[in-house]
Amino acid sequence: MNDKKNNKPSRSTGARENPTSHAPGSRREAGPGKPGLEVRMTAAKLLSAAIDKKISLDGMLDLSHGNPAYKALGDADRALTRAILTTALRHLTRLEAAISSMIDTPLPHGAKSLHHVLVVAAAQILHLDVPSHAAVDLAVEQANRDPRNRRFAKLVNAVLRRMVREKEEILAATASVSPVPDWFRKRLVAAYGETEADKIAEAQLTPAAIDLTVKSDAKGWAEKLGGKLLPTGSIRLQVFQGSVTALEGFEDGEWWVQDVAASIPAQLFGDLTGKRIADLCAAPGGKTAQLVVAGAHVIAVEQSANRLARLKENLARLGLEAELSSGDLFEFKPDELLDGVLLDAPCSSTGTTRRHPDVLWTKGPEDIGKLAVLQERMLRHAVTLVKPGGLIVFSNCSLDPLEGEKLVAKVLADTPTLERQPVSPSDWPGLESAVSDLGEFRTTPAMLPGDETFAGGMDGFFASVLRVR
Numbered sequence: 001m002n003d004k005k006n007n008k009p010s011r012s013t014g015a016r017e018n019p020t021s022h023a024p025g026s027r028r029e030a031g032p033g034k035p036g037l038e039v040r041m042t043a044a045k046l047l048s049a050a051i052d053k054k055i056s057l058d059g060m061l062d063l064s065h066g067n068p069a070y071k072a073l074g075d076a077d078r079a080l081t082r083a084i085l086t087t088a089l090r091h092l093t094r095l096e097a098a099i100s101s102m103i104d105t106p107l108p109h110g111a112k113s114l115h116h117v118l119v120v121a122a123a124q125i126l127h128l129d130v131p132s133h134a135a136v137d138l139a140v141e142q143a144n145r146d147p148r149n150r151r152f153a154k155l156v157n158a159v160l161r162r163m164v165r166e167k168e169e170i171l172a173a174t175a176s177v178s179p180v181p182d183w184f185r186k187r188l189v190a191a192y193g194e195t196e197a198d199k200i201a202e203a204q205l206t207p208a209a210i211d212l213t214v215k216s217d218a219k220g221w222a223e224k225l226g227g228k229l230l231p232t233g234s235i236r237l238q239v240f241q242g243s244v245t246a247l248e249g250f251e252d253g254e255w256w257v258q259d260v261a262a263s264i265p266a267q268l269f270g271d272l273t274g275k276r277i278a279d280l281c282a283a284p285g286g287k288t289a290q291l292v293v294a295g296a297h298v299i300a301v302e303q304s305a306n307r308l309a310r311l312k313e314n315l316a317r318l319g320l321e322a323e324l325s326s327g328d329l330f331e332f333k334p335d336e337l338l339d340g341v342l343l344d345a346p347c348s349s350t351g352t353t354r355r356h357p358d359v360l361w362t363k364g365p366e367d368i369g370k371l372a373v374l375q376e377r378m379l380r381h382a383v384t385l386v387k388p389g390g391l392i393v394f395s396n397c398s399l400d401p402l403e404g405e406k407l408v409a410k411v412l413a414d415t416p417t418l419e420r421q422p423v424s425p426s427d428w429p430g431l432e433s434a435v436s437d438l439g440e441f442r443t444t445p446a447m448l449p450g451d452e453t454f455a456g457g458m459d460g461f462f463a464s465v466l467r468v469r
């Protein structure tokens with residue numbers, strides 16, 4: 001168990017999430033045809049791939065290149081599979097604590113598939129708006145069908161039925177377990193202190209709100225869409241069922257989806273009218289779009305051909321133009337030095353766990369170290385591309401100082417041609433606490449409180465503005 005102190009669960013912790021307005025197989029008894037079994041089997045299989053093989057959920061759930069069993073499901077079944085998986089991963093430490101508290105003898109070492117069957121069922125029983133009896137019956141059926149697990153079918157039945165009966169007590173009893181893995185909590189505590197670390201960990205239990213960045217007239221669009229205008233000029237939507245692509249303004253390219261924290265780095269350049277800016281890690285292009293709208297001539301550099309194609313589509317929908325440069329940023333050499341570079345570097349993404357709860361299970365401390373080395377090389381290369389007086393904005397969506405504050409401090413320490421241009425907290429009313437003493441942005445999912453109508457929180461992001469002397 002992963003006990004932590006003095007931390008109450010957020011109001012969302014025990015909330016039931018409605019995975020889909022229609023969840024086939026979840027509404028009926030598991031009869032002879034076993035409706036819904038395919039969904040649970042796929043969920044257990046993909047959970048195993050994420051936890052045991054460290055395969056990213058986004059990749060597996062991709063409709064073009066993703067997992068074949070997942071792709072073969074119908075729309076509603078895919079939605080339910082996704083909901084089960086994200087819920088299981090988000091609440092994993094507490095689900096595991098709940099399961100082990102109900103088993104006298106620990107499961108045999110190596111009984112991984114049984115573990116995944118139990119976690120998939122527990123996620124439904126404790127957190128999803130699907131009938132619990134179907135979750136139990138289908139888990140028992142899964143155990144019975146697997147020769148490795150058949151002898152545990154009775155145990156599965158007993159544990160899960162008890163979980164249904166004692167749901168509220170179990171939720172209360174496991175609320176003191178940290179919702180993040182030990183390795184990550186240790187790093188959070190080292191960086192933010194115990195109290196803040198636990199607030200951040202707790203915040204990752206709440207699915208992220210949908211934020212939009214608009215081309216213009218943020219106030220007008222907030223009113224039209226019934227959204228809330230945030231301190232950055234982003235619009236936060238109320239929780240809704242359905243697709244954002246059906247909302248007013250999408251087809252006309254008036255806005256794009258971008259977490260409020262992700263909208264900050266591109267704004268840190270100040271006036272960009274007529275400036276030549278390279279966006280070195282550009283796809284899918286949320287920040288490229290911001291830079292273009294701000295009046296810059298943007299060169300969008302991206303090494304992944306698929307992701308560059310997505311960026312192109314996104315810009316086309318928005319009616320925006322940028323120069324596209326396909327390839328490795330280390331090979332990118334502009335004809336003349338640039339006015340600025342945005343380096344939104346690839347990172348561990350630990351600030352995005354509200355939308356990507358697999359990150360904490362597919363990545364580990366060793367990834368953070370490796371990514372920090374790559375980011376440092378990228379930043380040093382960026383310095384060579386910018387003219388004296390020009391700016392580099394270095395950003396990423398990691399919560400780890402090794403990929404943010406420490407990295408920038410290290411590069412500044414041995415690059416005399418580079419200086420920090422501090423951000424002034426007074427320029428960011430409502431987000432003052434996100435600006436550090438050194439004038440760097442450090443947002444966390446525990447920031448930006450919500451209210452009755454709008455969810456709170458924002459992605460964890462780091463952003464620093466550097467001037468080339």
Ligand SMILES: C[S@@+](CC[C@H](N)C(=O)[O-])C[C@H]1O[C@@H](n2cnc3c(N)ncnc32)[C@H](O)[C@@H]1O
Nearest residue numbers: 281282283284285286287302303304328329344
């Ligand atoms: C964090 S994402 C960028 C998100 C983007 N800035 C946005 O706001 O939409 C990082 C991107 O960097 C790209 N990338 C990684 N290494 C690269 C390299 N060496 N050269 C160019 N692009 C790279 C990845 O393919 C990925 O699309």
